[in-house]
Amino acid sequence: MASNAIDRLAAGLGRLPGIGEKSARRIALDVLTWKTEDVRALAELLVEVKTRVRTCGACFNLSESDPCPICGDERRDGSQVMVVDFVGDLLAMERMQAYRGLYHVLGGRISPLDGIGPEELNILPLVARLNGGGIREVILANGPTVEGDATAQYLKQVLGTHDVTVTQIARGLPVGSDLALADQVTLSRALDGRREL
Amino acid sequence: MASNAIDRLAAGLGRLPGIGEKSARRIALDVLTWKTEDVRALAELLVEVKTRVRTCGACFNLSESDPCPICGDERRDGSQVMVVDFVGDLLAMERMQAYRGLYHVLGGRISPLDGIGPEELNILPLVARLNGGGIREVILANGPTVEGDATAQYLKQVLGTHDVTVTQIARGLPVGSDLALADQVTLSRALDGRREL
Numbered sequence: 463m464a465s466n467a468i469d470r471l472a473a474g475l476g477r478l479p480g481i482g483e484k485s486a487r488r489i490a491l492d493v494l495t496w497k498t499e500d501v502r503a504l505a506e507l508l509v510e511v512k513t514r515v516r517t518c519g520a521c522f523n524l525s526e527s528d529p530c531p532i533c534g535d536e537r538r539d540g541s542q543v544m545v546v547d548f549v550g551d552l553l554a555m556e557r558m559q560a561y562r563g564l565y566h567v568l569g570g571r572i573s574p575l576d577g578i579g580p581e582e583l584n585i586l587p588l589v590a591r592l593n594g595g596g597i598r599e600v601i602l603a604n605g606p607t608v609e610g611d612a613t614a615q616y617l618k619q620v621l622g623t624h625d626v627t628v629t630q631i632a633r634g635l636p637v638g639s640d641l642a643l644a645d646q647v648t649l650s651r652a653l654d655g656r657r658e659l
Numbered sequence: 660m661a662s663n664a665i666d667r668l669a670a671g672l673g674r675l676p677g678i679g680e681k682s683a684r685r686i687a688l689d690v691l692t693w694k695t696e697d698v699r700a701l702a703e704l705l706v707e708v709k710t711r712v713r714t715c716g717a718c719f720n721l722s723e724s725d726p727c728p729i730c731g732d733e734r735r736d737g738s739q740v741m742v743v744d745f746v747g748d749l750l751a752m753e754r755m756q757a758y759r760g761l762y763h764v765l766g767g768r769i770s771p772l773d774g775i776g777p778e779e780l781n782i783l784p785l786v787a788r789l790n791g792g793g794i795r796e797v798i799l800a801n802g803p804t805v806e807g808d809a810t811a812q813y814l815k816q817v818l819g820t821h822d823v824t825v826t827q828i829a830r831g832l833p834v835g836s837d838l839a840l841a842d843q844v845t846l847s848r849a850l851d852g853r854r855e856l
Contacts, residue, residue: 491745492676508698512693
């Protein structure tokens with residue numbers, strides 16, 4: 463009885479990450495109340511951005527140019543490379559507006575259960591960048607999860623044979639959080655990472 | 660530093676209902692990992708469905724035909740009309756597969772604070788349907804909110820002058836819920852609506 467077209471649109475929208483069946487239906491019905499030109503504009507934006515955005519050949523960031531604006535910016539410090547799992551992590555770091563080095567996007571985390579080994583990630587290109595010279599510090603900023611830690615451990619081994627300092631961003635209590643509510647692993651990392659004031 | 664194109668796509672996706680800034684960014688980055696043909700398919704689906712779906716001239720349901728499949732189904736009971744606020748409410752009722760009458764979609768709820776009065780809703784067309792004859796019962800299924808109640812009260816007044824039975828679907832405890840956690844208004848409605856077993 464329900465409109466076939468609405469069901470199809472809801473199914474299509476349900477393929478977006480984090481959009482469940484009910485949300486997809488709600489979004490589909492809402493979109494049908496939009497002006498046709500607004501729906502068309504969003505549709506064209508999807509295709510246009512997908513077509514224009516490419517992967518940076520150096521750091522695997524996504525942008526409209528290759529090299530990406532970060533790799534192409536001569537004012538940035540090419541002696542520092544921060545390794546992140548995903549492009550979204552890079553964008554979060556950039557919003558901070560404090561880091562002036564370069565990046566390397568792995569494209570995921572080592573996760574044997576999901577069939578993701580080191581060879582699925584952009585690790586060989588990272589080694590190639592190191593061999594190219596000029597990099598003095600590799601900052602590991604893998605996600606604070608079991609998979610992120612496994613990836614960082616693997617990278618530490620691989621990069622250990624190179625003449626480069628390998629650091630990792632701090633694990634600890636997030637600013638504004640409640641110590642009493644922190645999980646034990648976070649507390650233990652915070653204690654391990656204590657610094658003299 | 661962030662890709663302008665990704666920001667623009669995230670802004671476009673952020674116009675969808677229930678999609679905040681962070682979700683929009685996550686969806687944008689995910690979509691960029693899709694195959695181009697899959698992105699194109701979703702974009703075309705948006706435009707195609709928006710272009711094909713129309714409003715039923717009788718009940719204001721959305722479908723690819725006018726009259727909609729429900730109004731056009733001769734096996735349905737034309738003497739019953741259920742009034743709902745939104746098309747999504749109609750679709751939820753249809754998923755129940757138990758109601759065999761027709762519908763009337765108001766397109767909203769009376770809400771003076773939002774500038775929505777009776778004249779913004781499809782109430783005059785409902786009165787015209789009643790004047791057309793053949794309708795014996797109008798079932799009010801407005802949302803269980805202050806605005807839904809105001810709309811139901813208004814409809815009761817307007818329809819009271821017609822030779823038609825006006826009923827309202829029951830308010831009470833949702834099945835599977837916890838009486839101890841129910842709010843007082845729901846409990847009070849459940850008590851008022853008690854029936855002899």
